[in-house]
Amino acid sequence: MILVGDSSVNGGKFNPRCATISSLDPGRTESFFCGSMNGRFVTVIIPEKKKFLTFCEVQVFGKLAPFLPHGLPKFIKDLDRPFGINIALGKSSYQSSTFHLLGSSDKxxxxxxxxxxxxxxxxxxxNDFEPWWMVDLTSExxxxxxxxxxxGDRCVEMTAKYEIRIGYSKENNGKSNPRCGDSARISPGQKHIFKCDGMQGRFITVTMPEVKEFLSLCEVEVFGKQITSSG
Incomplete structure (x- = not known):
């Protein structure tokens, strides 16, 4: 089955179905028409079976969804938050190291x-000293x-201290940029809001200062507005 939609939950397996492939011979190229379906994630699965899945190529053809006035794709409207649009969604991200493939920075x-x-x-x-995670908003x-x-799962029991830095420099992995608010101790799985009060920058860094620790973030959302050139 081919699934198309905006959710990455469970590998996108809850998204709407584009096509069901009844059979496909080894090495054969096949095309499937999805009509006017919209989405960010395309998933191919073999449902209800324990199987090996191996591809030599998957190509997807379409066009970018219409843009909103603030320049973000239309599908992001469903991910709005009380503070507005999450401007970090889908941007380039980095981290001090990667413990496991499942723990990549884009998560x-x-x-x-x-x-x-x-x-x-x-x-x-x-387990890094002052581990960090960074997102590049790509503009100011x-x-x-x-x-x-x-x-916040069963493997994490203790609260930890987190700090956020915002600015234009990637020096020291963004940790030399100005700090947004105060450092905060956050319980596992707890959502915490940092008020940055109009700070400006391109790079957002989340770090755990002055400790040697694992850093595991399940979501980082950034809210603000783009700085546009006057001339």
Whole structure:
């Protein structure tokens, strides 16, 4: 089956169906028409069976959804928050290290707030000194609010201190940029809001200062507005 939609939950297997492939000979190329379906994620699965799945190529053809006045794709409207549009969603991200393939840095900006690492929704660094995670907003923004959700499953028991930095420099992995608000101690899985009060920058860094620790974030959402050139 081929599924198309905006959700990455469970590998996108809850998204609407584009096509059912009754059979496909080895090495054969086949095309499937999805009509006017919209979505960010395309999933191919073999349903209800335990099987190996191997592809040599998957190509997807279409066009970008219409843009809203603030320049974000239309599908993001369903991921609006009380503070506005999440401007970090789907941007480029980095982290101090990657403990496991499931814990890649992009998991913090996939729109999925599930705080269980084992549901493929959270980042995970190694046991680093002052571990960090960074998102590149790709242009200049005035940032008002940042929300983070640390890992909250059974493997995490203690609260931890987190700090957010905002600015234009990637030096020291963004940790030399100005700090947004105060450091905060956050319980596992708890959503926490940092008020940044109009700070400006392109790079957002989340770090755990002055400790050697794992950093695992299940969502980071950034709210603000883009700085536009006057000339």
């Amino acid at each position: 913090a900006i996939d729109g999925n707030e599930i705080s269980d690492f084992y549901k493929n929704s959270c980042t995970h660094t190694n 923004f005035i940032v008002d609010t940042i929300m983070i959700i640390p890992r």
